[in-house]
């Protein structure tokens with residue numbers, strides 16, 4: 307049987323890889339320099355342009371690429387049908403991004419901080435994850451935070467209106483950061499801390515910024531493993547260490563204050579904030595709770611901000627999408643634009659817009675990978691146990707063989723009738739594969755806050771669209787750079803006008 311390499315990539319994607327003769331790992335195409343592997347090519351792009359690096363590798367080599375660097379074997383796999391095989395084999399204790407968090411481990415050891423169970427592997431991770439996911443992971447538990455999130459989103463709009471009325475300059479990036487920090491703290495701590503209205507204290511602002519900056523520093527260090535050798539010699543590690551110390555103090559204080567303020571509350575459990583629910587369950591030692599919450603802050607703020615930012619930027623640059631969403635928001639939610647999950651089935655445009663942003667801007671791509679304990683055949687090649695398997699879809703989702711006019715932003719392509727129309731086309735329907743649909747990964751280590759993040763973003767998009775016209779200022783250009791996720795740089799100017 308022919309190797310998938312000898313067929314064109316498109317043909318291979320069309321036919322799939324089941325039943326093809328399995329070739330050895332050494333045959334996987336890629337930029338293979340002796341000893342260095344893909345390192346020289348990676349360095350020619352640099353970490354900041356790593357999105358382009360992976361996208362170009364797909365274009366050049368197809369759905370599987372050998373991205374090994376030095377002695378670390380790695381492959382990039384772009385076909386979601388092949389990802390399924392990886393998740394099926396990940397076992398009880400999946401190994402992914404956490405295996406790269408040497409910097410967190412080092413800082414914790416040095417300062418005597420406990421390491422969050424979410425940042426561990428094996429049984430420690432599983433026990434913590436089981437306790438922490440009960441009040442947040444299922445659709446029902448995430449939905450139970452809808453009211454505080456909606457109220458917080460309204461405060462975000464009020465805060466922005468206040469700034470516009472006072473004619474204070476409005477910085478798009480800052481509005482997005484504050485909005486996410488407010489809806490997040492509403493769900494986790496029971497009230498928005500008032501980042502958008504100016505009520506948050508300086509220490510709280512520093513805390514939120516530190517949470518966001520620390521994950522960016524983590525990503526920077528993860529992709530530059532030479533920093534492991536002598537971390538203190540590198541600025542990102544020194545800054546990270548300082549931020550962590552600061553954050554621990556403020557997180558501990560916020561968690562204690564929240565628990566104290568609910569100590570006499572005897573109403574329904576689903577009116578409690580997340581940290582109080584977890585504390586009352588009592589399944590985790592109380593002295594480590596603040597460290598678990600800190601891991602959640604680090605994992606949940608910056609990520610949500612990036613996804614919100616690109617969705618809003620796309621609304622600002624593509625007025626047709628903004629108009630279509632606004633029409634749907636008013637029709638389904640009415641003038642208050644209060645989003646509730648039961649309305650989601652009536653809001654196909656909102657879903658399609660977020661799906662198209664995930665395809666077109668692809669904010670989150672670097673985080674989904676696994677190391678398996680067994681060999682696996684992927685895209686017709688044997689991938690040995692222990693290889694870093696990176697599941698990346700940026701290249702595939704902008705492949706003109708699969709997507710018509712991939713450089714155009716068209717949420718309509720993900721409306722149910724469009725999806726239905728391509729259902730029987732093996733190539734074009736690949737884009738609708740379930741594993742490509744969200745940025746949250748899959749399997750047992752799938753993002754803990756996926757449903758909460760989705761709800762936060764949908765709530766904010768509905769409110770922003772109902773309350774403001776958003777428009778990209780003239781002559782804005784930016785580059786897409788890798789931070790934690792992809793970010794536009796310089797940050798574009800967006801004009802908000804109250805409606």
Ligand code: HEM
Nearest residue numbers: 402605606609610613670673745746747751753754755759
């Ligand atoms: C749009 C926003 C978000 C994106 C794109 C995102 C994405 C991800 C991804 C890709 C992973 C890695 C999963 C894997 O290795 O399979 C992850 C893990 C995680 N996320 Fe999120 N996330 C977001 C928001 C949140 C929020 C709001 C929270 C908390 C409330 C959160 C908490 C976590 C935690 C704790 C983990 C580690 C889970 C584990 O290893 O068991 N994330 N996220």
